[in-house]
Amino acid sequence: MELNEINPYVLKVMPSAMRKFDHDISVDPKIIKLTLGEPNFNVPDHIKQAAIDAINDNKSHYPYYWGYQELRDAASKYYRDKFGYDYPADQIVVTVGATEAVAVTVKTLFKPGDAVIIPTPAYPLYDASTTLNELNTLLVDTSDDDFILTPAKVQKAIDDHPDLNVKGLILTDPNNPTGVAYSKEQIAALAPVLKKNGIWVISDEIYGELTYGQKHYSISEYLPDQTIIINGLSKSHAMTGYRLGFIFGPSGFVDEIAKVHQFTVTAAASIVQYAAIEALEHGQDDSKPMLQEYEKRRDFVAKEMTEAGFDVVHPGGAFYVFAKIPVGLHMDSWAFVKTLAKEYHIGLMPGDPFGDNEYVRISYAASDEALAAAMKAVKQLVADHSVEPTK
Amino acid sequence: MELNEINPYVLKVMPSAMRKFDHDISVDPKIIKLTLGEPNFNVPDHIKQAAIDAINDNKSHYPYYWGYQELRDAASKYYRDKFGYDYPADQIVVTVGATEAVAVTVKTLFKPGDAVIIPTPAYPLYDASTTLNELNTLLVDTSDDDFILTPAKVQKAIDDHPDLNVKGLILTDPNNPTGVAYSKEQIAALAPVLKKNGIWVISDEIYGELTYGQKHYSISEYLPDQTIIINGLSKSHAMTGYRLGFIFGPSGFVDEIAKVHQFTVTAAASIVQYAAIEALEHGQDDSKPMLQEYEKRRDFVAKEMTEAGFDVVHPGGAFYVFAKIPVGLHMDSWAFVKTLAKEYHIGLMPGDPFGDNEYVRISYAASDEALAAAMKAVKQLVADHSVEPTK
Incomplete structure (x- = not known):
C-alpha cells in the first residue's frame, strides 16, 4: 500500500x-515549559x-449520545447565568x-468546496479542520487592526473571492x-455583515x-440563528485532560451536529460527565482564584517582555501574551x-503555527517561579544574541 | 439558514x-432492556x-495525542500475549x-469516491462512517454462508462493480x-483475495x-501491511462508558491516522488512560468470570429462543444471539x-438497522433475571400473536 x-x-x-515542539523539548530534563494552553491549577476538589x-457508583455505562440530560440542564443554566447564552438543554451537545x-461542527455545517474565514493569528486546529473537510480556508490577517476582526475585513474577504x-x-x-x-461593540459590529452574507459563525x-x-x-x-458556540471546562475549571466540551446552537442544525458527534465518539466519558455536572452546579466561582493569579501573572509577563524589547499585544483575556520579537535579534519565531x-x-510557542512568524506566545498559566525564570532567560537571550540595538 | x-x-x-429505539423505550419504567452492547458487569475494582x-494525583493535564507511552507499551504487550498482535508502541494510537x-481510520485511509465492502448484517456505525466520508458502500449479505464472509463473495463484490x-x-x-x-481457516482464507486486490481491512x-x-x-x-486493527476495553473490561479504544497498524499509515485523531479529539481522557494502564498491566484475567457467565447465558438464550420457534445463529463469541423471527408471526423486526x-x-434490538429485517438481536450481557423475563415474554408474544403455526 502506498501513502499517496x-x-x-x-x-x-x-x-x-505546537504539540510536536512541546513534545520534542520535553526530553530536556531542565526544560521549563510555557508552551501549551494548560492551566497549572488542579481540578477543584469538589469536582x-x-x-x-x-x-464508585459504577456510572460506567454508555451515556446517551447528546450527553446526560442532567448535564445539559446544568449547562443551560450555567452559561445563561455567566454569559447570557439562550439555549435549552435540547440545543446543547456534550463533546x-x-x-x-x-471538528464535528465544521464537518456538519459546510459542503465540500465551501469557504470559511479564519482571522489570524489563530489556533492551528481550525485550519486543519477546514482542510480535512475539503473546505477553502480564507486566512484574514488582523494584526493591523489590533488583532480584532472588523466587519470591513469580513466584507473584503468575500469581495476578494467572488468565485x-x-x-x-x-x-x-x-x-x-x-x-x-x-x-x-466589536462583537455587535460583526453581526450585520455576517447576517447579510449568510455566514455561520463558529464562536x-x-x-x-x-x-x-x-x-x-x-x-x-446578536446572531442567534447563525451561531454555533463552542465552550467547555478545560480552561474555566482546569480540566484539560478530562476532555469535556459543549456545542450550543439553533434547533435542527444542532441535531445534525449531534449525529456526526455520535458517529465520531459515541459520547463523552460517563465519569467525566458526572464531574462536569458538579462543576456547573456548584463550581460557578471556581475560576475566580485562578483569574486573580492569571491577572497578576499577565501584568508581570507583559511588563517583563516589554522591558526585554518586545512589542506586547494587550491581553484582555485567556492566559497568553503574544509578543513581537525585537528586530535586533534577526530571528523568526522558530529560531x-x-x-x-x-x-x-x-519553552515558548513560536507564532508561526498561529500564522505570524514574527511573534512568540507565552502561556502564563504557569507558576510564578517558572514565569520568573522564563523572563530572566528571555532577557538573557536578548542580551546574548542581539546583533544591533533592540529598540 | 436552511438545513439543505x-x-x-x-x-x-x-x-x-438502535440508540434511538433504546432511548425511546427507556421512558417505560417497567422496561427490561437487552438492547445495547452493554455489559451488566461493573468495571473491575482494581481498575x-x-x-x-x-x-487524586491530579493527572488532569493534556496527554500526548498518541496516548501515554506507558499505556501504548502496555497495549503492545497485552495484545501480543492475548492474540499475537505484532505492534510496538509507536504503531498504536489510543482513541x-x-x-x-x-471514524478516524475510515477518514484517513480512503479517498472520497473509493468503495468499501461491509459484510452484513453489520454494526450500523460502519455504513454511517463510510457515507459521512463520501465513500461508496458495498453491502455484502453473508446470511447464506452462515454469516461468514468468504473470499468468493469479496471477489464477486469487486467484479460486480468494475466502475x-x-x-x-x-x-x-x-x-x-x-x-x-x-x-x-476462515480468517486465513480471506487474506489472498484482499492482498491481490490491494484492499485494506479495518478489523x-x-x-x-x-x-x-x-x-x-x-x-x-496474514495481512499485516493491509490491516488496521480496532480494539479497546469496552467489552473485555466492561468499560463502555469510559470510552477507551486502540488502533494498531503499519508505520506511516498509523501516523496519518494519529494526525486525524489529534484534530478530532486532541486525546483520550487522561484519567481513563490511567485506568487503562491498570487494566492492561494487571487485568489480563478480568474477562474470565464474565466469559463464564456469558457462556451460560448464551446457552440459555439460544435454547429458549429455539424453543420459541426462532432460527438461532450459532454464536461463538461476543454477547449476542441473532435469531430469525418465526414466519407465523407475520412481523418484521420493527413490528x-x-x-x-x-x-x-x-426491549430487544430489531435486525433492520444491522441490515436484516427478519431477525432480532438479543444482548445477553444482562442479568439472569432479565434474561428469564425476556425469554418468557418472547414465548408469550409468540403464543399471543401467531396467526399460523410457527414451524
Whole structure:
C-alpha cells in the first residue's frame, strides 16, 4: 500500500507543530515549559470528588449520545447565568472537549468546496479542520487592526473571492494566541455583515470565563440563528485532560451536529460527565482564584517582555501574551524558540503555527517561579544574541 | 439558514436507530432492556482504583495525542500475549473508544469516491462512517454462508462493480450482531483475495476476548501491511462508558491516522488512560468470570429462543444471539420489537438497522433475571400473536 493513495486532504495537514515542539523539548530534563494552553491549577476538589463518586457508583455505562440530560440542564443554566447564552438543554451537545466540538461542527455545517474565514493569528486546529473537510480556508490577517476582526475585513474577504461560496467564520474570543478580548461593540459590529452574507459563525468561547477587567460577550446574542458556540471546562475549571466540551446552537442544525458527534465518539466519558455536572452546579466561582493569579501573572509577563524589547499585544483575556520579537535579534519565531529551548531551557510557542512568524506566545498559566525564570532567560537571550540595538 | 445547505453527506445518514429505539423505550419504567452492547458487569475494582488514584494525583493535564507511552507499551504487550498482535508502541494510537478508532481510520485511509465492502448484517456505525466520508458502500449479505464472509463473495463484490475503486473492507470478528466468530481457516482464507486486490481491512476485534470454546484469530497475522486493527476495553473490561479504544497498524499509515485523531479529539481522557494502564498491566484475567457467565447465558438464550420457534445463529463469541423471527408471526423486526416493548415491556434490538429485517438481536450481557423475563415474554408474544403455526 502506498501513502499517496490515502485521503489527500489528510496528507495536506501536518500534525500540530505546537504539540510536536512541546513534545520534542520535553526530553530536556531542565526544560521549563510555557508552551501549551494548560492551566497549572488542579481540578477543584469538589469536582474530583464527583468523578470519584461516579466511579464508585459504577456510572460506567454508555451515556446517551447528546450527553446526560442532567448535564445539559446544568449547562443551560450555567452559561445563561455567566454569559447570557439562550439555549435549552435540547440545543446543547456534550463533546470530547472543544476540539471535538469544532471538528464535528465544521464537518456538519459546510459542503465540500465551501469557504470559511479564519482571522489570524489563530489556533492551528481550525485550519486543519477546514482542510480535512475539503473546505477553502480564507486566512484574514488582523494584526493591523489590533488583532480584532472588523466587519470591513469580513466584507473584503468575500469581495476578494467572488468565485468562492463563503459560508463560515471561525472566531475565537478571547483569542488564542493573542489574548485579545472583544468589546461588546466589536462583537455587535460583526453581526450585520455576517447576517447579510449568510455566514455561520463558529464562536469558540473556551476562554470566555478568563477575562480581565472586562466582561465576555457572545455573538450569539446578536446572531442567534447563525451561531454555533463552542465552550467547555478545560480552561474555566482546569480540566484539560478530562476532555469535556459543549456545542450550543439553533434547533435542527444542532441535531445534525449531534449525529456526526455520535458517529465520531459515541459520547463523552460517563465519569467525566458526572464531574462536569458538579462543576456547573456548584463550581460557578471556581475560576475566580485562578483569574486573580492569571491577572497578576499577565501584568508581570507583559511588563517583563516589554522591558526585554518586545512589542506586547494587550491581553484582555485567556492566559497568553503574544509578543513581537525585537528586530535586533534577526530571528523568526522558530529560531527564537529553538534558541531559547536549547540554550536557556525555556519553552515558548513560536507564532508561526498561529500564522505570524514574527511573534512568540507565552502561556502564563504557569507558576510564578517558572514565569520568573522564563523572563530572566528571555532577557538573557536578548542580551546574548542581539546583533544591533533592540529598540 | 436552511438545513439543505449543510454537508449533504451528513444529511444522508440517520442517527443510530438502535440508540434511538433504546432511548425511546427507556421512558417505560417497567422496561427490561437487552438492547445495547452493554455489559451488566461493573468495571473491575482494581481498575476503578487506578482511575481514582489518577484523579487524586491530579493527572488532569493534556496527554500526548498518541496516548501515554506507558499505556501504548502496555497495549503492545497485552495484545501480543492475548492474540499475537505484532505492534510496538509507536504503531498504536489510543482513541475515544472503538467508535473514534473506526471514524478516524475510515477518514484517513480512503479517498472520497473509493468503495468499501461491509459484510452484513453489520454494526450500523460502519455504513454511517463510510457515507459521512463520501465513500461508496458495498453491502455484502453473508446470511447464506452462515454469516461468514468468504473470499468468493469479496471477489464477486469487486467484479460486480468494475466502475468502482474497491479499497477497503470492514470486518467484525467476533461479529455484532450475529455473534459469529471466524475460525483460523476462515480468517486465513480471506487474506489472498484482499492482498491481490490491494484492499485494506479495518478489523474490528472489540469482542476478541469474548469467544466460547474457540480462540480469536486476527487477520493482521496474514495481512499485516493491509490491516488496521480496532480494539479497546469496552467489552473485555466492561468499560463502555469510559470510552477507551486502540488502533494498531503499519508505520506511516498509523501516523496519518494519529494526525486525524489529534484534530478530532486532541486525546483520550487522561484519567481513563490511567485506568487503562491498570487494566492492561494487571487485568489480563478480568474477562474470565464474565466469559463464564456469558457462556451460560448464551446457552440459555439460544435454547429458549429455539424453543420459541426462532432460527438461532450459532454464536461463538461476543454477547449476542441473532435469531430469525418465526414466519407465523407475520412481523418484521420493527413490528416484533415494538410489540414486545409495548405489550411485554422487554426491549430487544430489531435486525433492520444491522441490515436484516427478519431477525432480532438479543444482548445477553444482562442479568439472569432479565434474561428469564425476556425469554418468557418472547414465548408469550409468540403464543399471543401467531396467526399460523410457527414451524
